[in-house]
């Protein structure tokens with residue numbers, strides 16, 4: 001069984017500091033939902049409110065449609081997994097996994113059987129008699145997940161559970177976690193500051209900054225259609241140009257910058273001042289001749305071969321550093337250092353966006 005979670009106008013204050021500011025989100029039953037944002041943006045506070053360790057200062061949290069106000073963590077159908085797994089070193093794995101069931105008085109034979117089922121689910125069949133010290137970091141993580149699933153939660157809350165693992169293992173565990181979530185159908189709420197993790201695993205992502213949810217969308221939309229400058233700059237790379245909107249019409253506008261006037265898509269509520277132009281490096285082109293529109297004369301200053309792409313740093317005539325990327329299809333021409341070129345981009349691939357949604 002899985003449950004949906006609704007946050008309605010949820011705020012959390014610590015003294016005079018508002019850590020979560022008017023959060024509204026409906027996580028669907030069986031969904032893998034991530035909160036993504038930099039350190040201190042309020043992700044953990046949201047998780048702690050859902051799990052019942054702290055109460056919202058304002059607003060309502062519903063789990064499976066029920067208002068959970070006043071319910072203690074052990075009265076909620078949630079299980080929490082931290083980066084620090086807190087496995088018991090002196091217990092074999094199977095006992096670690098079914099500890100919660102023992103506390104509830106479940107007999108040993110039933111617990112043993114349940115442990116084997118869960119070990120198979122997390123792809124560690126037969127590991128029940130091993131001790132924690134005999135497992136790798138990734139295997140320990142899977143045991144922690146099995147232990148959380150043993151009490152049959154309707155919602156799993158995961159607080160940066162992969163951040164202690166090395167890069168390769170982290171990438172492997174992303175796929176594992178996603179597969180476990182799909183196999184069980186349990187709702188997962190995952191918090192991370194790692195955009196790669198959030199984009200790779202989630203059905204939807206809520207991007208946060210300074211206590212506010214900036215955008216909730218599926219990973220593609222977050223990346224391709226960020227609603228504001230914070231989301232655009234936090235998720236992936238961008239070249240950012242300051243300037244002024246001119247002649248907005250039909251969702252497009254001219255944008256006057258010190259590098260020239262460019263045409264670009266006009267994001268929602270981006271008509272006024274305090275807006276910037278965002279262009280991803282992979283949406284730029286470098287050529288010997290000036291393109292018809294959105295073309296900036298540059299000098300190539302760094303070329304870095306990254307395997308599947310070539311990363312290029314170019315300097316504009318005004319001294320701005322601009323990033324470009326060339327996909328390595330095996331035949332790509334790599335510009336030389338110091339080469340004078342033009343960087344251009346399509347108007348449809350450039351977005352004029354407002355700054356972040358922050359407290360005024």
Ligand SMILES: Nc1ncnc2c1ncn2[C@@H]1O[C@H](COP(=O)(O)OP(=O)(O)OP(=O)(O)O)[C@@H](O)[C@H]1O
Nearest residue numbers: 014017019037038039040041042043044045046193
């Ligand atoms: N108990 C507390 N008392 C006072 N301030 C707190 C408390 N807990 C969190 N905060 C503050 O609330 C803000 C949000 O904290 P939170 O732990 O939710 O951030 P986070 O996005 O999870 O960050 P991180 O990724 O570093 O864990 C931070 O500025 C933090 O200092």
